Amino acid sequence: RQTSARFLHFLFVQLAMPRKNSKSSSALSVEAELTLVLTVIEAKNLAPKDSNGLSDPYCVIRLSTGKGTKKTHVIKKTLNPLWNETFVLSPLTDESVLKITCWDADLFSDDFEGQVTIDLSTYTKNGINEIRTYQLEGRGKRKEVIRGEITLNLFVAVKDSFNDIPEREKITPDMKRMSSLQGLAPPIPQFKLFGEPLGEVMKRERSAGSLIPIPKFIASVIERLSKEGVTTVGLFRTSGNHVVVSELKHQVDRGVEVSIKDIAMQDLASLLKKYLSELPEPLITYELYDILIVQDPSENDEEQLYKIKSHILQLPKENQALLKELLKLTKDIIRNFAHNKMNLSGMSICMSPLILWDRNRDSGVNLQAIERLKMLFQTLTLQYDFIFDFVGTDASSRNRSASAVNEGSKLFLTYDTNGDGVMDRPEFEVFYHEILFTLELGEPSPEDIDKTFKLLDVNKDGNITQKAFTKWWKATHGKCSLRRKVRNKLAGSRGW
Structure with missing residues (x-):
């Protein structure tokens, strides 16, 4: 079936190609105008452009051989926007160049996030139907902070085949039916976990009937690590397989039921680290950064220890719940030091940057803050019972x-x-x-x-x-x- 589908797709594109020397009067001899069906799926790890450490990203799309530009919607307060919007661009010729520019929407002047330029000349000859990820680039010699990547679905088709597709909309049932015939991958559904605010994810899961205080998938990862992974040498210190981790993340964000029963422990640990690092705001929120890092936890007196507890207990309930599970997992791991060679110091190096960071964490390395953050994590681990279970002052x-x-x-x-x-x-x-x-x-x-x-x-x-x-x-x-x-x-x- 796959071979037949590829042949039909090849035949479909070939029939759509102009035939300059053909003298036949049949319908197939008429030069068919090609069109590009573009789905702007998502962007990842954009540079923060606003004072809150986030951005309000949107994309501007321009086909060099077309007329005007098209825009995605603005996604508020995120560095990992999910647009999932489809556009039909024409005419597509051998000279067509696609340019997608990502911006941060502001009240007076929008900030440049990065751009991608794609030469489409080869696609008019060979066709294309796939999802690709592109690194965002800067504008010539301008000194700008550019980072991140954008994921697109590119599909070349005969223009008349897509007359009924509404632009700026997600793929319609008609397009889904067409995709089953022509191989067009539908956009990612709205099941995202990675890069989404923890509160929003929990609101969605609670509305679906979940009684677990943290995201269900993350809970299953932590549970398996606690039961089967605590004796793994270098857990959290040794990186997992990047390809496996990326594919797991991709499947989870598509709403696929992922079984982690046979996934290696290092891959699960890396997946958990990736989830924590991509949260729009750390578990211990930005407003507590200066409060908790300004003092060295090892030098705190009794009152300071109570202050730490007070601040932690003021976090949103879902933040507290996930922080508790991470600290419990840490305690389980360091108890098995004889097997995994991970002590409290090693775990604090791996985990402390994942629970608290500065809004401007890309501006440079503050060695003093790093040391204090590690000591804070160690204090939270050692004082776990006091902070979360002991009530009363x-x-x-x-x-x-x-x-x-x-x-x-x-x-x-x-x-x-x-x-x-x-x-x-x-x-x-x-x-x-x-x-x-x-x-x-x-x-x-x-x-x-x-x-x-x-x-x-x-x-x-x-x-x-x-x-x-x-x-x-x-x-x-x-x-x-x-x-x-x-x-x-x-x-x-x-x-x-």
Whole structure:
């Protein structure tokens, strides 16, 4: 059937071609005018042009041998617009050039996003009927921020075959019937998940009867990773197969029921990372970026820890739910460090840029912000129970925090084995190894130990004071359940 379809398509195009030397008077000898049926499907990863870190993109379409221009609708507040609009362009000749320019709609002057120029001369001879993705390009030597890609469906046909197609509309039932005969791929339906606001996706899924607090497909990915992927070496650090990940994303956005049962764990992890990175706004929203990054989480006192919790609990419910699932998955992964070689530090490097980023993340690298973001992710992971499950900021909760100070002092005295009132590097290394294993956070790397030791060595004399240690312990490990676990596991060997 496929061979027959290709032959019919070839014959269809050949019959439509002008025959200059033909002297026959039959209808087939008349020079048929070709037309281009163009579907502007979507664009991805456009450059933000507005102050909110997004754009209002639309496309202008011009065929060099045609008259005038055509436009898509404006899609508000997105860097990944889905237009899915079809246009009929004619006449199509050997000299035709198609130019598509993407703009950001503004009140006074629109901003240039990029353009694509396509020489159609070969298509009038050989025909075309396929979906292609093109990289957006700039305008000559102008210094402009250009990025992203646009996906188009190009189809060459005889003009009379498409007289009834309404322009600026999605493909009609007539075109769908025609596509089954001539191979024209219908546009992507409105099932998009990637690049869509999380709130909009959840509103759509709830209206369809879903009771899951996060997108169903993402929930299935996280569930399989939690059950079968936590022992995979380098999970989230090692990239998956780009082709597989792109195809999975494409199928999900077309509304296809995708089975992930046989998908490799690295591919699923990469797919999850891709979903998070393409959200129009991060899980921890833009307005919290400066609030949470301005302070170093490792130096926060009790009040600052409560502030972090307060800000996280003010996020939209769907953001909270997805953040919780990601942190739970992180905890599952680092508990299996012996198998996957992924500790908390490694996971924070992979995951922290996916939950919070600056509006101007393309403007340059802020190393200080990156380090603080990693430490914030580590704090959220370690304080998961406190932030999401522990309710109340009354006197009793503050008493528990005060108890954390006492526990920190006891830990310090326990590991200050020579009793000189400070903890040197060898003593701290013993502590760090035992505590991380006790909390089931995996084997620490030498870099982790060195970084934390330098952070706590406030006097820069190669020693950690009891005050600095106790303050750090209260801020990062002060939850009572963690303290109880430490106390119970170390009671025998340390004589508590």
